[in-house]
Amino acid sequence: MSGVEMKGITKTFGSVIANQKVDFDLKYGEIHALLGENGAGKSTLMNILYGLYLPDSGNIFINGQKCDFRSPFDAIRAGIGMVHQHFMLIPGQTVWENMILGLNNLPQILPKQEIKRQIMELSEKYCLQIDPMSFVWQLSIGEQQRVAILQMLYRKAKLLILDEPTAVLTPQESQNLFKMLAFMASEGYGIIFISHKLDEVMRLSHRVTILRKGEKVGSVLTCETTKEKLAEMMMGQKFVFSIQKQPKLSGPLVFDVENIQVRGDRGFQVIRDLSLQIHQGEVLGMAGVAGNGQQELCEALSGLRRIESGKIKINQHELTNRPPRHFINKGLRYIPADRRGVGLIPNMMVDENAILKKYWKNPISKGSLINWYEVDQYARYLIRKFYIAVPHSRYPVKNLSGGNLQKLMLGRELSDSPQVIIAMHPTWGLDVAATKFVREQILKERDRGASVLLISEDIEELVALSDRLAVICKGEIMGIVDQPQEITPEVLGLMMAGTPLKNIQKVSA
Numbered sequence: 001m002s003g004v005e006m007k008g009i010t011k012t013f014g015s016v017i018a019n020q021k022v023d024f025d026l027k028y029g030e031i032h033a034l035l036g037e038n039g040a041g042k043s044t045l046m047n048i049l050y051g052l053y054l055p056d057s058g059n060i061f062i063n064g065q066k067c068d069f070r071s072p073f074d075a076i077r078a079g080i081g082m083v084h085q086h087f088m089l090i091p092g093q094t095v096w097e098n099m100i101l102g103l104n105n106l107p108q109i110l111p112k113q114e115i116k117r118q119i120m121e122l123s124e125k126y127c128l129q130i131d132p133m134s135f136v137w138q139l140s141i142g143e144q145q146r147v148a149i150l151q152m153l154y155r156k157a158k159l160l161i162l163d164e165p166t167a168v169l170t171p172q173e174s175q176n177l178f179k180m181l182a183f184m185a186s187e188g189y190g191i192i193f194i195s196h197k198l199d200e201v202m203r204l205s206h207r208v209t210i211l212r213k214g215e216k217v218g219s220v221l222t223c224e225t226t227k228e229k230l231a232e233m234m235m236g237q238k239f240v241f242s243i244q245k246q247p248k249l250s251g252p253l254v255f256d257v258e259n260i261q262v263r264g265d266r267g268f269q270v271i272r273d274l275s276l277q278i279h280q281g282e283v284l285g286m287a288g289v290a291g292n293g294q295q296e297l298c299e300a301l302s303g304l305r306r307i308e309s310g311k312i313k314i315n316q317h318e319l320t321n322r323p324p325r326h327f328i329n330k331g332l333r334y335i336p337a338d339r340r341g342v343g344l345i346p347n348m349m350v351d352e353n354a355i356l357k358k359y360w361k362n363p364i365s366k367g368s369l370i371n372w373y374e375v376d377q378y379a380r381y382l383i384r385k386f387y388i389a390v391p392h393s394r395y396p397v398k399n400l401s402g403g404n405l406q407k408l409m410l411g412r413e414l415s416d417s418p419q420v421i422i423a424m425h426p427t428w429g430l431d432v433a434a435t436k437f438v439r440e441q442i443l444k445e446r447d448r449g450a451s452v453l454l455i456s457e458d459i460e461e462l463v464a465l466s467d468r469l470a471v472i473c474k475g476e477i478m479g480i481v482d483q484p485q486e487i488t489p490e491v492l493g494l495m496m497a498g499t500p501l502k503n504i505q506k507v508s509a
């Protein structure tokens with residue numbers, strides 16, 4: 001057949017069977033979604049197709065020809081390109097320099113103008129606007145993704161693998177990506193995309209293959225299935241998408257942030273005169289386009305970044321510019337968006353990561369000695385309570401799948417009744433069941449009395465969980481809505497683009 005065929009692929013990592021006798025195929029001109037719960041083996045299968053892993057057994061055929069991929073070089077030469085969840089770009093180099101990285105047939109004197117012209121041509125054709133002279137570190141995540149896709153097109157890939165491409169994009173960027181992928185498919189490209197968002201899969205793909213616990217459950221035509229059927233195939237049982245939310249029983253003010261000003265890494269003011277108050281038993285959602293100060297705000301509110309002026313208080317105790325441990329001791333827990341870089345230490349074990357916020361406390365440590373029996377007991381408790389799929393507590397965190405990383409971090413942050421929870425994109429990269437689980441945990445904490453600041457770009461998530469919804473733009477709060485379910489997409493869009501709520505209300509009055 002023309003396209004890719006993977007036959008009988010098996011891959012194990014020690015005792016973990018990541019793929020077991022999996023068959024998969026992709027035709028040119030097709031968008032094929034690969035679905036499965038966290039840890040089902042999707043990335044492993046695609047890493048094998050891209051030559052990053054060697055299968056233990058099984059074969060790959062391109063246009064009917066058997067291929068033996070020993071490295072991504074071989075896969076690229078066979079016309080396969082992969083855009084990873086964490087882009088493999090060099091931040092300190094320009095876009096055009098990244099494009100030619102690893103190409104081995106370049107002349108000694110680089111025809112820079114010609115390379116730039118080719119990049120511009122590709123970017124115009126596929127609506128992937130980018131300035132070839134920009135440095136990668138200057139680009140937003142959405143723009144970096146465009147560079148990663150262009151890099152594959154520049155290498156003449158005809159079969160593209162996109163690993164959770166929308167996990168890091170704003171709704172607007174996702175829409176643009178879908179248009180571009182549909183156009184590419186119409187031009188004859190074959191596209192595999194891994195996603196946990198079933199609505200997206202239903203909208204975009206032609207066919208879906210489902211993996212469960214390393215094995216293929218089946219392949220179906222998207223037009224012949226439903227979201228509910230896909231979830232059932234993934235989990236092996238019926239799945240209820242909706243979550244129950246109890247009425248709000250708000251208590252006294254707990255988290256009080258008054259007029260804070262914060263600078264970003266490049267010295268510019270990124271948070272301007274921002275105030276918010278969160279009461280006991282309340283979720284304050286925060287919507288906004290990525291890069292409008294959300295990251296710096298989270299860092300400032302958890303003691304990781306200095307504030308220039310203003311005050312932060314928990315239960316009337318002032319914590320302004322105190323070290324992070326003071327925030328932790330006053331009951332603040334932070335679930336960062338970057339779980340590999342900030343939330344967890346990949347080179348350490350599950351049990352070591354589990355105690356990062358309590359290793360100095362009794363019974364985990366006595367004096368300067370760590371009690372490893374207690375550490376093991378605690379890690380096992382988290383593994384059980386948060387359904388973390390690991391063989392044992394001394395397992396290296398770098399080997400965990402995305403969903404399990406998130407559950408481990410969440411377990412660590414939520415397990416000792418925090419007073420204040422700051423959660424940024426807590427369901428990024430999670431499968432439908434894990435997403436529901438995480439959302440329920442956040443609501444459980446709220447019902448227990450925690451004050452939660454939930455920062456997300458998933459509007460559906462914000463509306464489902466928030467008691468009030470704030471919108472941030474350029475580091476300022478554009479307004480806070482008391483009934484998030486009643487906000488219209490138009491009003492939300494205007495606020496996200498920088499119109500204060502009071503101005504919108506004035507016009508509509």
Ligand SMILES: Nc1ncnc2c1ncn2[C@@H]1O[C@H](COP(=O)(O)OP(=O)(O)OP(=O)(O)O)[C@@H](O)[C@H]1O
Pocket residue numbers: 013016017018036037038039040041042043044045399400401402403404429
């Ligand atoms: N390099 C590795 N070393 C050891 N185990 C690994 C490695 N890569 C993956 N695994 C394990 O293989 C299994 C499948 O992982 P994989 O990342 O392929 O799942 P996935 O379906 O892509 O999950 P997610 O949706 O969470 O990204 C998991 O149990 C994971 O822990």
